[in-house]
Amino acid sequence: MCIALRWNHPEMLNRVDSPARAAAATLLLALLCLSSSYSSHAAGADAMPGPSSNLLTVDQSGKGDHRKIQDAIDAILANNSAGIVIRIKPGVYREKIVVNKPRITLTGTRANATVITWNESCVTADSPTVSVLASDFVAKRLTFQNTFGDSAAAVAVRVAGDRAAFYGCSFLSFQDTLLDDAGRHYYRGCYVEGGTDFICGNGQALFEKCHLHSTSRIGGAFTAQQRSSESENTGYSFVGCKLTGVGVATSILGRPWGPYSRVVFALSYMSDAVSPQGWDDWGHSNNQRTAFYGQYRCYGEGSRTDRRVAWSRNLSQTEAAPFITKVWVGGQRWLM
Template sequence: MPGPRRQLVLTVDQSGRGDHRRIQDAVDAAPANSSPGSVVIRIKPGVYREKVAVDKPCVTLVGTSASSTVITWNESWVAAESPTVSVLAPDFIGKRLTFQNTFGTSGPAVAMRVAGDRAAFYGCRFVSFQDTLLDETGRHYYRGCYIEGGTDFIFGNAKALFDKCHLHSTSLVGGAFTAHKRSAESEDTGFSFVGCKLTGVGKGTSILGRPWGPYSRVVFALSYMSSTVRPEGWDDWSDPTKQRTAFYGQYQCYGEGSKTDGRVAWSRDLSQAEAARFITKVWVGGQEWLR
C-alpha cells in the first residue's frame, strides 16, 4: 500500500530567511512531474520585481495577502515572454497574490497570461490597463478576485468561470471589460461571470465586451453593474457580420448599468434554462478538477 503523498513546501522571502529570494528560483526548484497539490510555494510579503514563468505542472503559489504580496513588472506586450506572470503548465493554483504590470495606458501590457489547463485563482488581484488578464487557453476558475483595467482587460480564448469577482474599469472613454476570441462555433470556449461586481471611474465609459473572434462568447449572470456600463452593452468591433455569430448574454443582473432596454439588438436576455449551463462550476468541468 503506497504511503501518504509528500508535499514539497518552498518559501520565498526577499530578506533571505526562506528557501529562495526570487519566485522564479522556487518554480525552477519544483519537480517536473508533480501531482496536483504536491508543490506549494509560499511567498512572504513584499514587492517582487520579476517576471515569472510557471512551466511546471501542479504548482501552487500562495501569498500572505493580495495587498502585501505583489509580483510586478513594467513591459508592453511585444512577445510571448512579456507578461509579468505566465502560467504555461496545467493544474496551477494562485492564492492571495497581486499580479501587476505598471506599463501604463499607452499600449497593451499583460499582468497575467494563463495558458495551462485547470488553473484556479482565489483572492488574487490583476492590475494593468490594456489587456490586463490574458485568459488564453484551457479551463480556468477565478473566485473572489479583483481585475482592473481599461481596454479589453479580460481577453483570450479560454473557457473561464469568474465567481464573485470585482471588475473595475479605469477607462475614461471607449473602455471594454472583455474581448473573447473564439474563432469557430466548434470551439468550446467562453467567459462566464457569475455574482460579480462591475464598477468604474466614469459613467457610461465601458462596454461589457467586443468580439476579438467572430464567435466570441461572454455571459454575465446575477451580477451588479454600475453606471460605468454603457446602455448598449456590447460592440461588434466595426464588423457587423460578427453580430450574427457572437454570443453575448445577460441573466438577472442588477444595478444602473444592467438595464437591457438599451442593449444592442443582437445580444441576449437569457432565460433560466439558457443561463443554466454557464452559471455553475460545471461550465469549466470544475467538478472533476477543482479541489
C-alpha cells in the same frame, strides 16, 4: 500504540519475575519502536511537508528556501508528480515569472501584501509579468501587476495551461490585463482592473464573486473574448460579480476579438460605468450574427437591457444554466 502503553505501565512490569521482566522489556522496546515508526508515517501523511518535499518558502529577507519566486519554480523537478506549494512571504517581487511545470500552487498571505510586478508592453508571448503555461496551477492571495501604463497592451498574467484556479487574487494593468488565453480556468473572489479589453483571450473561464473595475474614461471594454468558431467550447462566464468604473457609461461589457466570441454575465451588479448599449461588434457587422453575448438577472443602473444592442441576449433560466455553475469549466472534477 495501545499495546505499547499497556506494557509500559509500572504495575505490569512489577508483576513478573526478572527473566520475564527482561523479556517484557525487550518486547516493550520493539513495540515502542514499531509504534514510533507507525506514528511518524501517519503524521507524515497529513502534516505540512518540509522544504525538501512539497513546500517551498520564498522570502526576500533570506529566511526561506529562495529569495525569488522563479528560483523556487526552477528548483522543482520537471516531471514533478506531486503537488508543490510555494509559500511567498509578503513583499514586492520585481520579477518576471514563468510557470512551466504542473501542479504548482503559489500562495501569499494577503493580495495587497504580496505583489508580483513587472513593467513591459506586450511585444512577445514572453512579455507578461506572469505566464502560466502548465496544468493544475493554483494561485491564492497574490497581486499580479504590469505597470507599463496605458500607451499599449501590457499583460499582467497570461493563463495558457489547463485547470488553473485563482482565489482572492488581484490583476492590475490597463490594456489586456488578464490574458485568459487557453484552457479551463476558475477565478473566485478576485479583483481585475483595466481600461481596454482587460479580460481577453480564448480560454474557457468562470469568474465567481469577482470585482471588475474599469479605469477607462471613454471607449473602454471589460472583455474581448476570442472564440473563432462555433465548434470551440470556450467563453467567459461571470456569476455574482461586481462591475464598476471611474465614469458614467464609459465601458462596454465586451467586443468580439473572434467572430464567435462568447460572454455571459449572470446575477451580477453593474454600476452606471457600463454603457447602455452593452456590447460592440468591433466594426464588423458580421460579428452580430455569430457572437454570443448574454445577460441573466443582473441588477444595478448599468444592467438595464432596454437600450442594449439588438443582437445581444436577455437569457432565460434555461439558457443561462450551462454557464452559471462550475460544470461550465468541468470544475466538478478538478476544483477544490
